[in-house]
Amino acid sequence: xxxxxxxxxxxxxxxxxxxxxxxxxxxxxxxxxxxxxxxxxxxxxxxxxxxxxxxxxxxxxxxxxxxxxxxxxxxxxxxxxxxxxxxxxxxxxxxxxxxxxxxxxxxxxxxxxxxxxxxxxxxxxxxxxxxxxxxxxxxxxxxxxxxxxxxxxxxxxxxxxxxxxxxxxxxxxxxxxxxxxxxxxxxxxxxxxxxxxxxxxxxxxxxxxxxxxxxxxxxxxxxxxxxxxxxxxxxxxxxxxxx
Amino acid sequence: xxxxxxxxxxxxxxxxxxxxxxxxxxxxxxxxxxxxxxxxxxxxxxxxxxxxxxxxxxxxxxxxxxxxxxxxxxxxxxxxxxxxxxxxxxxxxxxxxxxxxxxxxxxxxxxxxxxxxxxxxxxxxxxxxxxxxxxxxxxxxxxxxxxxxxxxxxxxxxxxxxxxxxxxxxxxxxxxxxxxxxxxxxxxxxxxxxxxxxxxxxxxxxxxxxxxxxxxxxxxxxxxxxxxxxxxxxxxxxxxxxxxxxxxxxxxxxxxxxxxxxxxxxxxxxxxxxxxxxxxxxxxxxxxxxxxxxxxxxxxxxxxxxxxxxxxxxxxxxxx
Numbered sequence: 131x132x133x134x135x136x137x138x139x140x141x142x143x144x145x146x147x148x149x150x151x152x153x154x155x156x157x158x159x160x161x162x163x164x165x166x167x168x169x170x171x172x173x174x175x176x177x178x179x180x181x182x183x184x185x186x187x188x189x190x191x192x193x194x195x196x197x198x199x200x201x202x203x204x205x206x207x208x209x210x211x212x213x214x215x216x217x218x219x220x221x222x223x224x225x226x227x228x229x230x231x232x233x234x235x236x237x238x239x240x241x242x243x244x245x246x247x248x249x250x251x252x253x254x255x256x257x258x259x260x261x262x263x264x265x266x267x268x269x270x271x272x273x274x275x276x277x278x279x280x281x282x283x284x285x286x287x288x289x290x291x292x293x294x295x296x297x298x299x300x301x302x303x304x305x306x307x308x309x310x311x312x313x314x315x316x317x318x319x320x321x322x323x324x325x326x327x328x329x330x331x332x333x334x335x336x337x338x339x340x341x342x343x344x345x346x347x348x349x350x351x352x353x354x355x356x357x358x359x360x361x362x363x364x365x366x367x368x369x370x371x372x373x
Numbered sequence: 374x375x376x377x378x379x380x381x382x383x384x385x386x387x388x389x390x391x392x393x394x395x396x397x398x399x400x401x402x403x404x405x406x407x408x409x410x411x412x413x414x415x416x417x418x419x420x421x422x423x424x425x426x427x428x429x430x431x432x433x434x435x436x437x438x439x440x441x442x443x444x445x446x447x448x449x450x451x452x453x454x455x456x457x458x459x460x461x462x463x464x465x466x467x468x469x470x471x472x473x474x475x476x477x478x479x480x481x482x483x484x485x486x487x488x489x490x491x492x493x494x495x496x497x498x499x500x501x502x503x504x505x506x507x508x509x510x511x512x513x514x515x516x517x518x519x520x521x522x523x524x525x526x527x528x529x530x531x532x533x534x535x536x537x538x539x540x541x542x543x544x545x546x547x548x549x550x551x552x553x554x555x556x557x558x559x560x561x562x563x564x565x566x567x568x569x570x571x572x573x574x575x576x577x578x579x580x581x582x583x584x585x586x587x588x589x590x591x592x593x594x595x596x597x598x599x600x601x602x603x604x605x606x607x608x609x610x611x612x613x614x615x616x617x618x619x620x621x622x623x624x625x626x627x628x629x630x631x632x633x634x635x636x637x638x639x640x641x642x643x644x645x646x647x648x649x650x651x652x653x654x655x656x657x658x659x660x661x662x663x664x665x666x667x668x669x670x671x672x673x674x675x676x677x678x679x680x681x682x683x684x685x686x687x688x689x690x691x692x693x
Contacts, residue, residue: 181569207571221562224555232559235552236571245552288570 423581
């Protein structure tokens with residue numbers, strides 16, 4: 131499998147606090163990689179740096195062999211990187227159809243893309259996440275689960291190669307969580323995306339991820355197959371503390 | 374189209390009534406004022422949506438357009454057609470130079486910055502009094518229309534101002550129904566998310582800001598030729614900004630059709646207050662408007678929208 135993302139020694143400071151310290155990782159095409167760690171481990175900061183929301187203090191980020199360290203987020207999106215948010219951030223004043231249409235219009239460049247084409251394509255993504263019936267509902271009027279579905283549809287409509295799913299389970303009940311897991315699995319199959327899944331819930335990553343990376347205090351402490359990582363003493367210590 | 378018809382019929386009706394009752398012709402000045410207030414508020418709606426921020430100093434661009442037209446007309450005898458091009462060019466240049474403000478600042482800082490520029494411009498007109506003629510302003514600007522008949526002149530100005538307003542209204546309506554509106558709406562809602570899904574947020578902001586500044590500058594051009602004079606002391610202070618702000622808020626923020634309702638409401642309310650309360654009107658005017666804003670937080674257009682879907686962008690026509 132070809133390498134799709136390569137992060138080399140990236141560091142991010144917020145004043146005196148080092149949120150991410152010299153983290154390196156690589157993701158291969160078609161993989162589902164889990165990124166886990168306790169609160170404040172630096173998972174979201176790392177994703178923010180890869181997506182371009184935060185500038186990198188030092189280090190290098192390469193996507194499909196191209197250095198994207200200095201690229202703005204919208205250019206990274208056009209290359210094929212997209213994300214969902216830990217706390218859903220829908221466009222509250224837009225309908226769900228219009229929200230997804232923005233991605234279809236301005237995501238990855240498609241030849242001769244018209245507004246009508248984008249609308250048609252947007253309905254397809256809404257159908258996929260089960261929100262077609264709510265296509266004319268304002269995003270702010272959706273439930274939490276529906277908002278997460280909308281975020282996934284919005285991200286998929288940009289036609290990404292790599293998608294970051296940030297703590298999709300947060301706030302969902304077990305039935306909704308199960309649906310969300312299936313939805314992401316199905317997105318991977320249908321759209322051929324590579325997934326970097328940030329998650330607190332270990333059980334989910336054990337099932338869904340092929341490889342897990344663990345961060346603690348901004349540093350990478352473990353990487354490997356889920357079962358191996360779950361038994362890693364450093365990982366257990368980071369989650370449960372030292373006895 | 375029926376509403377456009379009403380807007381066209383009103384000046385004609387006032388003109389005809391003035392044959393029977395001559396003082397009625399003064400109502401045309403209110404119609405012109407209403408059209409111009411709406412013509413300032415409509416581009417301001419575009420600026421607000423595309424930048425996701427409220428600009429508190431649109432009168433700066435009225436100053437740019439007005440002074441550009443007045444200076445060229447007085448000193449170089451440039452005809453009004455060309456002064457309009459110069460005013461628009463001034464709007465483009467200054468709008469483009471100022472537009473990064475919407476990128477580097479936000480919230481209170483953006484509001485304060487935009488509020489500050491017209492006041493700085495006003496100060497500059499006092500400092501460079503040889504050029505701008507400070508307090509008195511520039512007079513002797515060539516008129517747009519000169520029929521030799523006062524009433525007919527006013528009627529012509531009413532129709533020119535109405536044309537400007539309607540052109541702005543239909544142009545904005547077209548923009549707000551296009552693919553560009555959807556990215557502006559996304560920027561307005563959450564610019565970080567918009568950026569992450571491929572929208573070049575800075576470009577959207579700069580283009581929206583510059584277009585709006587240009588359109589407002591053209592209104593400044595009209596003011597200069599309509600009054601045949603232009604003084605920063607009338608258009609640049611906070612009192613004029615308050616009027617525009619009230620048109621925007623009463624009409625319904627970001628509602629282009631609401632701007633027209635707001636413009637007419639404010640122009641005629643001001644006239645009624647001056648007639649009824651005289652010297653007290655400058656105090657009563659903002660108080661009444663503040664009360665109206667409290668009662669109607671979504672503006673006058675909000676009353677209509679409450680019965681319809683609560684989407685502030687004009688409903689998209691595409692339904693598949």
